[in-house]
Amino acid sequence: MSxxxxxxxxxxxxxxxxxxxxxxxxxxxSLSAFLFLVEAMWVRTRDVMYYRxxxxxxxxxxxxxxxxxxxxxxxxxxxxTNWEGFSRYTGxxxxxxLGFEGAMAFMLEAGFIGVMLYGWxxxxxxxxxxxxxxxxxxxxxxxxxxxxxxxxxxxPAGVTLTGGKLIVTDYVAAIFNPDMVWGVGHMWVAALxxxxxxxxxxxxxYLYRRRNPEFFLRSFKLALAALLVIAPLQIWLGxxxxxxxxxxxxxxxxxxxxxxxxxxxxxxxxxxxLAWPNQAEQKNDWALELPNMLSVLGTHSxxxxxxxxxxxxxxxxxxxxxxxxxxxxxxAGIGFWFMLLAFWSAFVWRKTRGxxxxxxxxxxxxxAWVFSIPLPYVAVEAGWIIREVGRQPWAVYGLLRTAxxxxxxxxxxxxxxxxxxxxxxxxxxxxxxxxxxKWLKQGPDLAATPPVFTALRPAQP
Amino acid sequence: xxxxxxxxxxxxxxxxxxxxxxxxxxxxxFDLGIGILSLVTxxxxxxxxxxxxxxxxxxxxxxxxxxxxxALFGAFPIAYAMLLSQLYVPVMxxxxxxxxxGASIEFRHPAHRRRWWDIGFxxxxxxAALSQGVILGRVITGLAPGAVSGAFTALTALGVGxxxxxxxxxxxxxxxxxHLEHTARKYAMASALTTxxxxxxxxxxxxxxxxxxxxxxAQPRVFHILVLLGAVSALAFGWVLHAxxxxxxxxxxxxxxxxxxxxxxxxxxxxxxxxxxxxxxxxQAASSPSTLVFMxxxxxxxxxxxxxxxxxxxxxxxxxxxxxxx
Numbered sequence: 001m002s003x004x005x006x007x008x009x010x011x012x013x014x015x016x017x018x019x020x021x022x023x024x025x026x027x028x029x030s031l032s033a034f035l036f037l038v039e040a041m042w043v044r045t046r047d048v049m050y051y052r053x054x055x056x057x058x059x060x061x062x063x064x065x066x067x068x069x070x071x072x073x074x075x076x077x078x079x080x081t082n083w084e085g086f087s088r089y090t091g092x093x094x095x096x097x098l099g100f101e102g103a104m105a106f107m108l109e110a111g112f113i114g115v116m117l118y119g120w121x122x123x124x125x126x127x128x129x130x131x132x133x134x135x136x137x138x139x140x141x142x143x144x145x146x147x148x149x150x151x152x153x154x155x156p157a158g159v160t161l162t163g164g165k166l167i168v169t170d171y172v173a174a175i176f177n178p179d180m181v182w183g184v185g186h187m188w189v190a191a192l193x194x195x196x197x198x199x200x201x202x203x204x205x206y207l208y209r210r211r212n213p214e215f216f217l218r219s220f221k222l223a224l225a226a227l228l229v230i231a232p233l234q235i236w237l238g239x240x241x242x243x244x245x246x247x248x249x250x251x252x253x254x255x256x257x258x259x260x261x262x263x264x265x266x267x268x269x270x271x272x273x274l275a276w277p278n279q280a281e282q283k284n285d286w287a288l289e290l291p292n293m294l295s296v297l298g299t300h301s302x303x304x305x306x307x308x309x310x311x312x313x314x315x316x317x318x319x320x321x322x323x324x325x326x327x328x329x330x331x332a333g334i335g336f337w338f339m340l341l342a343f344w345s346a347f348v349w350r351k352t353r354g355x356x357x358x359x360x361x362x363x364x365x366x367x368a369w370v371f372s373i374p375l376p377y378v379a380v381e382a383g384w385i386i387r388e389v390g391r392q393p394w395a396v397y398g399l400l401r402t403a404x405x406x407x408x409x410x411x412x413x414x415x416x417x418x419x420x421x422x423x424x425x426x427x428x429x430x431x432x433x434x435x436x437x438k439w440l441k442q443g444p445d446l447a448a449t450p451p452v453f454t455a456l457r458p459a460q461p
Numbered sequence: 462x463x464x465x466x467x468x469x470x471x472x473x474x475x476x477x478x479x480x481x482x483x484x485x486x487x488x489x490x491f492d493l494g495i496g497i498l499s500l501v502t503x504x505x506x507x508x509x510x511x512x513x514x515x516x517x518x519x520x521x522x523x524x525x526x527x528x529x530x531x532a533l534f535g536a537f538p539i540a541y542a543m544l545l546s547q548l549y550v551p552v553m554x555x556x557x558x559x560x561x562x563g564a565s566i567e568f569r570h571p572a573h574r575r576r577w578w579d580i581g582f583x584x585x586x587x588x589a590a591l592s593q594g595v596i597l598g599r600v601i602t603g604l605a606p607g608a609v610s611g612a613f614t615a616l617t618a619l620g621v622g623x624x625x626x627x628x629x630x631x632x633x634x635x636x637x638x639x640h641l642e643h644t645a646r647k648y649a650m651a652s653a654l655t656t657x658x659x660x661x662x663x664x665x666x667x668x669x670x671x672x673x674x675x676x677x678x679a680q681p682r683v684f685h686i687l688v689l690l691g692a693v694s695a696l697a698f699g700w701v702l703h704a705x706x707x708x709x710x711x712x713x714x715x716x717x718x719x720x721x722x723x724x725x726x727x728x729x730x731x732x733x734x735x736x737x738x739x740x741x742x743x744x745q746a747a748s749s750p751s752t753l754v755f756m757x758x759x760x761x762x763x764x765x766x767x768x769x770x771x772x773x774x775x776x777x778x779x780x781x782x783x784x785x786x787x
Contacts, residue, residue: 062567063567066563066567069523069563070560070564071560072527073523073526073556073559073563074556074560076527076530076531077530077552079534079541080530080534080541080542080545080546080552081545081549082546082549084542084545084546087534087538087541087542088538091538091541092538092749092752093752095533095534095535095536095538095541095748096536096748096755096756096759097535098531099532099534099536099759100531100535100756100760101531102527102530102531103531103760103763103764104759104760106528107527107528107763107771110520110521110524111521111524111767111771111774112774114516114518115517118778119777122778134770165538167751168749168752168755171755407546408546409549420553424557424561427564428560428564431568435568438571439571
């Protein structure tokens with residue numbers, strides 16, 4: 001009983017800190033890449049409008065980065081504080097990868113963000129552009145290593161169990177584990193998609209209000225162009241990682257689809273579009289089904305074999321089935337809506353040839369973009385829930401159970417740290433919105449001129 | 462297969478982790494020290510200036526802690542697991558302090574009413590510094606329970622707090638001018654005295670409380686190096702006082718760093734070859750040779766690179782700062 005509640009509390013704390021933290025780096029990754037793009041275009045074309053874009057969006061990056069940094073600190077230490085068993089068991093590989101992330105990525109980002117944010121005029125343009133590139137690169141490498149570590153928890157490879165812990169026998173196999181390419185790709189593209197929707201959505205907000213429309217038409221156009229590639233790419237990546245889930249983690253695949261009984265050879269597996277999975281009775285309370293569809297989705301053939309959840313021992317089934325089932329539908333639905341919105345906008349753009357007045361008259365389209373701003377965040381959270389809750393009851397799939405991973409910390413102590421994090425997060429997110437609103441009201445500085453760097457200038461601001 | 466890593470490899474990692482810890486303690490030490498001092502600084506204008514001096518570097522400084530955490534996790538997983546789970550409360554309190562400090566310094570900038578952010582910055586820094594001192598004290602006493610080790614831990618907490626204040630004050634001397642620089646010199650003198658007093662008491666306490674330190678001090682070779690480090694610390698202390706009073710701009714900070722490094726070296730030498738004295742040795746805690754080598758390629762090689770671009774960031778913002786207009 002007590003061990004169960006320790007594990008559950010530590011899981012709750014980890015879920016809360018991870019779900020909160022993930023919100024910020026996904027925008028840092030894409031926004032810093034966007035800032036590099038507009039700054040590079042400014043350096044190339046000398047068009048000062050790009051410089052103003054760089055300065056305007058950087059203010060959002062500062063706010064976002066601040067919350068990302070402070071909410072990231074617990075992530076580095078929680079494996080030790082709350083998951084002692086996990087840390088001892090996996091440290092040789094998992095800890096190594098977290099170390100890589102810190103040294104190759106996190107420090108790169110932190111070491112150049114000072115120059116990027118405060119170094120205008122103190123360094124030559126080329127050096128500033130380089131600093132921006134390093135911040136963007138650092139945040140993306142960071143996502144890479146984190147997803148390497150996480151995908152290894154999904155499909156562990158390249159290790160053998162020796163003396164109660166996993167020793168790496170093959171680094172290539174461990175890093176390039178079966179889930180790695182899909183895990184890294186799907187997450188990184190999700191980050192890019194998030195930033196593109198935030199940039200396009202905020203630009204659409206200004207366009208809708210007819211505030212500085214020429215300025216914001218430019219960022220809208222850039223984000224839209226990126227999304228015409230990103231949105232379909234993400235659907236393909238999602239579909240491919242889904243296929244990977246059915247191969248490598250059949251219990252997760254069956255759980256997110258509410259699929260109970262393995263289909264017979266020659267018969268297709270039916271797909272429940274909507275259902276209410278009932279774990280106690282090992283069936284769906286009700287379901288709206290499409291025949292053969294799950295075989296198509298999971299194996300890309302009409303009668304491909306899909307393992308049903310009832311054919312997996314109860315002790316190896318993931319918990320919280322309705323959450324998994326609907327989180328998946330939310331994520332996939334948002335992904336398709338994004339593609340639709342991007343194509344619809346491209347169609348309007350083509351028809352109006354991107355003329356400002358014509359674009360401004362498409363009020364409903366602009367509003368659709370504004371209201372889509374929260375959706376990439378919902379999709380990322382849903383995806384993370386599917387990934388992590390769907391892997392349960394394993395911490396390292398097939399090797400280490402979550403129940404055997406937790407530190408023996410008193411229940412009241414963990415509860416206290418949960419309350420502490422909750423209070424901090426409430427303050428952080430509300431402060432972020434207060435300042436983001438201020439930034440939104442203030443708008444861009446259309447008179448800003450690039451500072452001139454002269455080597456002889458004294459080092460004062 | 463159950464090979465123990467060769468001693469040299471383990472020692473290289475011990476030194477690398479030690480180097481990361483020194484880099485963290487010195488760089489974020491002055492950030493946290495400035496936070497501590499901001500609580501006793503009355504003028505909002507001065508606090509504003511104090512935060513401005515670290516605005517562009519605090520994040521990279523704090524990142525040394527994250528790099529340290531990852532490197533410890535990979536190179537000495539058992540130590541990472543044991544230390545963090547046994548020190549759950551001080552570690553969580555430290556994380557809370559760091560969140561409060563970081564959020565306050567970043568959100569103060571765009572805020573109109575700054576008082577609350579100033580308090581958050583100062584209180585967060587104090588909490589983070591004291592909890593780091595508690596962690597140090599718990600490690601030296603080998604996580605021993607009881608009132609005596611509790612008192613010792615309180616002492617290390619105060620020692621770390623005043624040491625950080627000294628680093629912060631001397632960094633301020635480097636970066637500010639006029640009235641604030643004058644105040645910083647007063648802070649530096651006061652915190653140098655408390656730091657040295659705490660360091661002497663902590664050394665004596667370590668000798669008495671830690672059997673590991675006791676036995677390692679009895680070895681003639683170790684003893685001679687310790688005497689040497691003690692002499693360096695004494696000289697550094699004299700240099701801090703002298704440079705601060707004589708109007709040195711960069712020398713007080715350099716002298717404080719020397720004082721810190723010499724004390725830290727003495728401590729590391731006393732506890733070697735244990736990671737948690739009496740509980741866990743380096744060899745027991747270490748990863749297998751292949752992991753240590755792989756990490757040496759991936760991280761060890763990058764340490765000088767990281768130091769390089771961090772130094773570049775300091776170079777870009779070198780010299781004394783002038784107040785920013787808003």
